[in-house]
Amino acid sequence: MSRPSMKEILQKSYGYLFESDFLEEIESVGVYRKVKQGELLMDIGQPIGMMPLLLNGAIKILREDEEGDELLLYFLEKGDTCAMTVSCFMGQNKSEIRAVAEADTELLMVPVEKMEIWMARYKSWRQFIVDSYHTRMMELLETVDTLAFMRMDERLLKYLQDKAKVNHNDTVQTTHQEIALDMHTSRVVVSRLLKKLEKEGKIEMQRNQIVVLEL
DNA sequence: ACATTAAGTGATT
């Protein structure tokens, strides 16, 4: 199969949202970028100059505490954009979050100056921004609920399920240590809870790999 | 064979 053109990729991820002439404008102004798994896309304190439109793959969004330890907030997938960039052109312009590629990912980077212009010109763009702000807010609320109301073992299972979903693969490639870092807990706790989940028949463990049986 | 990294476990707070 031949490699799809930029236009085709864009059409597939955003065609249902934007008019074709607008899609062409996005394509002409956007800078294509490909990131490998684990690559740092944006760090805390960095100025935001570009707005990423995800074409495929997934990005994980993390918050950091005073000691430099992380906490996973949510994942971005194709058709998503970062809500942080939206608040950028409205004044604040330093990133409050860290963005790391969860999988190999293709993005289209659009300069933030375009945001305002498009807001005025395209209704579909306004709708897209409002909608994505809303869904991001809902995801953040879900994360708060998870942290406040769920037990560690439930949180862990949800983490694995979410990770399996965004990677479109029920076998999650990771280590207990990495999970602990994302969840802001210790490796020992993760290992013990994973063992419990395995006994309950919800997952299967191998070295560097966990199969999620309950999705 | 040896070093390194990942994962398992008991005890303590």
Next chain:
DNA sequence: AATCACTTAATGT
């Protein structure tokens, strides 16, 4: 649920 101290298992060179 976190931390410590230690063991065992898997993997790379």
